[in-house]
Amino acid sequence: MSYVIPDDLMGALSRARSVTVLTGAGVSAESGIPTFRDALTGLWSRYRAEDLATPQAFERDPQMVARWYDERRTMCMRCEPNAGHRALAQLQDHMRGLGRELVLVTQNVDRLHQRAGSEDVIELHGSIMTWRCTHCDHEQQELGEPFDSHPPRCGKCDGIRRPGVVWFGESLPDDALQSAHSASVHCDVFLSIGTSSQVYPAAGLMDTAAAQGARLLEVNVDRTAASDRCDWVLCGRSAQILPILLKRLMATGH
Ligand code: OAD
Numbered sequence: 001m002s003y004v005i006p007d008d009l010m011g012a013l014s015r016a017r018s019v020t021v022l023t024g025a026g027v028s029a030e031s032g033i034p035t036f037r038d039a040l041t042g043l044w045s046r047y048r049a050e051d052l053a054t055p056q057a058f059e060r061d062p063q064m065v066a067r068w069y070d071e072r073r074t075m076c077m078r079c080e081p082n083a084g085h086r087a088l089a090q091l092q093d094h095m096r097g098l099g100r101e102l103v104l105v106t107q108n109v110d111r112l113h114q115r116a117g118s119e120d121v122i123e124l125h126g127s128i129m130t131w132r133c134t135h136c137d138h139e140q141q142e143l144g145e146p147f148d149s150h151p152p153r154c155g156k157c158d159g160i161r162r163p164g165v166v167w168f169g170e171s172l173p174d175d176a177l178q179s180a181h182s183a184s185v186h187c188d189v190f191l192s193i194g195t196s197s198q199v200y201p202a203a204g205l206m207d208t209a210a211a212q213g214a215r216l217l218e219v220n221v222d223r224t225a226a227s228d229r230c231d232w233v234l235c236g237r238s239a240q241i242l243p244i245l246l247k248r249l250m251a252t253g254h
Helices: 007-015 025-029 055-060 062-078 083-097 112-116 174-185 202-211 238-252
Strands: 018-023 101-106 126-133 139-141 161-165 189-193 215-220 232-235
Touching: 007 215, 007 238, 018 083, 018 174, 018 202, 025 083, 025 112, 055 062, 062 126, 062 161, 083 101, 083 112, 083 238, 101 174, 174 202, 189 202, 202 215, 215 238
Parallel strands: 018 101, 018 189, 189 215, 215 232
Antiparallel strands: 126 139, 126 161
16 A cells, blocks of 8 residues: 655655654554554553552552563563664654754653664653662663563562553653653654554643644554644554655655
């Protein structure tokens, strides 16, 4: 299937000094990682988020919650970045080569953007590869086999460790939120890719961008709560559309 990329979108991207991209679970769907809210395959269709992704759930049953996140961690490690991740990394490289910038903000915790080569990725909801001690705050990157026991213990103080992701009801990391806000305030074009735009403050970044005059592009297989606010909506799979967008942009030399 060939996608028609609107000429005015190509014009806006080729003139943009700064592009900010917000990605959601849809970008990793084609790598085999379930999204949250897709009716049939979404994680939340089989689990109640409140039973797993809250501090109260971890307090209530640290073993079950840690095991569930450890299973997702090792599943993410087995998955590979897809053509959409790679296109975004190449687009950032292309723009940097021209003295322009592309800031990638993600809600995803799977680190696939980084594995595809994207740099300075802003992780609004943390990373499932980072596990933090609930007693001494010591953080460790965990890129190996499943933990021997759940929840894993801290190598420094033997305290209980939790996944370094943002749970419902928790604040986002200050530095990540500030950087994401700044990137939205300064961009000429804001791309919202593979997100249902239901979870704030991430979903509000596009409004921050629009408020200072940025043009908005949404790439999604469905329409979302944000579609009507966008200048362009490309309906389709990100792993298919993003490489086409990249190819068209590189062909313009901008
Ligand atoms: P959702 O599951 O809410 O939305 C995924 C979006 O991706 C939907 O709009 C799908 O239509 C779209 N989609 C699915 N496959 C796609 C594809 N191949 N190409 C393009 N789009 C596709 O996931 P998020 O919007 O990322 O928060 O959810 C936001 C946050 O809610 C998550 O970060 C998580 C969750 O609670 C925390 O864990 C704090």
